[in-house]
Amino acid sequence: HFARVGRVPGDPILGLMDAFRLDTNPTKLDLGVGVYKDARGLTPIPQAVKLAEQRLVDLETTKTYVGGHGDAAFGRLLIDLVLGTGNRLEAAGRVGATQTPGGTGALRLAAEFIARNLPGRRVWLSDPTWPIHETLFAAVGVEVGHYPYVDAGNRLDIEAMLAALDQVPLGDVVLLHACCHNPTGFDLSQADWQRVLDVVKRRELLPLIDFAYQGFGDGLEQDAWAVRLFAEALPEVLVTSSCSKNFGLYRERTGALIVCAEDSEKLTDVRSQLAFHARNLWSTPPAHGAAVVATILGDASLKAQWVKELEGMRKRVADLRLGLVEALQPYGLAERFAHIGEQRGMFSYTGLSPEQVARLRAEFSVYMVSTGRANVAGLDFSRIQDLAKAIAAVC
Numbered sequence: 001h002f003a004r005v006g007r008v009p010g011d012p013i014l015g016l017m018d019a020f021r022l023d024t025n026p027t028k029l030d031l032g033v034g035v036y037k038d039a040r041g042l043t044p045i046p047q048a049v050k051l052a053e054q055r056l057v058d059l060e061t062t063k064t065y066v067g068g069h070g071d072a073a074f075g076r077l078l079i080d081l082v083l084g085t086g087n088r089l090e091a092a093g094r095v096g097a098t099q100t101p102g103g104t105g106a107l108r109l110a111a112e113f114i115a116r117n118l119p120g121r122r123v124w125l126s127d128p129t130w131p132i133h134e135t136l137f138a139a140v141g142v143e144v145g146h147y148p149y150v151d152a153g154n155r156l157d158i159e160a161m162l163a164a165l166d167q168v169p170l171g172d173v174v175l176l177h178a179c180c181h182n183p184t185g186f187d188l189s190q191a192d193w194q195r196v197l198d199v200v201k202r203r204e205l206l207p208l209i210d211f212a213y214q215g216f217g218d219g220l221e222q223d224a225w226a227v228r229l230f231a232e233a234l235p236e237v238l239v240t241s242s243c244s245k246n247f248g249l250y251r252e253r254t255g256a257l258i259v260c261a262e263d264s265e266k267l268t269d270v271r272s273q274l275a276f277h278a279r280n281l282w283s284t285p286p287a288h289g290a291a292v293v294a295t296i297l298g299d300a301s302l303k304a305q306w307v308k309e310l311e312g313m314r315k316r317v318a319d320l321r322l323g324l325v326e327a328l329q330p331y332g333l334a335e336r337f338a339h340i341g342e343q344r345g346m347f348s349y350t351g352l353s354p355e356q357v358a359r360l361r362a363e364f365s366v367y368m369v370s371t372g373r374a375n376v377a378g379l380d381f382s383r384i385q386d387l388a389k390a391i392a393a394v395c
C-alpha cells in the first residue's frame, strides 16, 4: 500500500527549532519560530492564565463535548475583544464566532467554507505571507493568487498592492493580515487601510482577515482598528482570531472563525455550514484553552492582569527593536536597518540575504528564517550587542 508514498520536507520554520536544539554553541541565538520569549529565553505561561486554570480545576464539572461552535461565552467575549464591546454587529445579530483549534483551525475552516460554499473563488495572498496560508488553501483545492506587499528595497509597497487588488476578479477572496504582518512586520497605516477598503468594495471582494497577533502591534484596541473598519463598512467579513500568542496558549489550540453576515438570517445559514464542515474536520473543538480565555475575559481583575502582561510582552519586543537599531549605530548600519524599529509585532523582514542568514548561522549560531525573517521576540537585551556585531560582520 505504501510503496509509492514519498516524502515531503518538514516545515522549514519548525525545522529551525530542531536545528537550534542540536547546536552546542553556548552563545546560540534563536530568532526563528514566531513565539514570544522572555528575558530567560522561555515562552512563559501568563499569570492570568495560571490563575484561570486554577479556577477551572476547582469549578469545572464535566468534560462532555462542547457544541459545534464551541464555548458560547468564549465566542461572545472574543467578538467583544475583536470588534469592540457594544459593537453594532452584535446588537444586530450579524456576527457569530465558531471556536476552532487555534488560528490555523479557523483558517482551515474558512478554506473549507470557501471551497464548498463559494466555489470558483480564488484567494489572494500577500507576497510574501505565512507559508501555511499557501499550503492550507491548496489542501482544499482552492486556487491562490498573490498581490505584492514589499518592494525590492524591502519596504511596504502599498501602491503595488492596491494596483494588484484592483485587477483581482470580481467577488474573489482577499486574505489580509490585521496587524503584525507575518513575515515582514510591515503594517498598513489607517490611510492605507481606507484605500484597501475602497478597492475591496469596488471589486466586491470578501475579506478574510487573519488576526493572529492582537495586542502585539500597538495595543489591543489599536490593532483591531482595521478589522473594525471593515466589519462596520461591509456586509460580509471573515476574521480568523488566534489566542495562541496574546494569551500564551499556543499548544492549547485556541481560536475562532468570526463571521459577519448581512443579517441574522444569513448568519444562521452560514453558521450551519461552518458547523457541518467543523464536524467533518474535528467534530467539536478542544475546550480547555477557550475556557481559560472565557474565564479571563469574563472577570475584570483577571482581564486587567492579562492586559498588563500582554502590554509587557508588546513593550519588550518594541524596545528590543529600538535597542537593536541603536546597537547597529557604531557600525554605520542604523539607517540601513531603521525599518526594524518601524515594523510591528514579533517579526522583522531584516533585508538580510539567504547567504547572510546562512553565515549568521554557520559563524555565530544565530538562527533566522532563510528569507531574512527574524523573530525579534527571540532576542534579549543581554544579547543585542552580540547580534549587532554578528550582523555587521556579515554585511
Ligand code: PLP
Binding pocket: 034, 101, 102, 103, 104, 105, 130, 177, 182, 210, 212, 242, 243, 244, 250, 254, 255
Ligand atoms: N496566522 C498567522 C499569520 C500566524 O503567524 C499564525 C501563527 O502561528 C497563525 C495564523 C496561527 O496560529 P495558531 O494556529 O497557532 O493559533
Ligand code: TYF
Binding pocket: 011, 013, 014, 032, 033, 034, 035, 130, 132, 182
Ligand atoms: O510563523 C511563525 O513562526 C509562527 C509559528 O507550521 C508557526 O506563526 C510556524 C510554522 C508553523 C506553525 C506555526
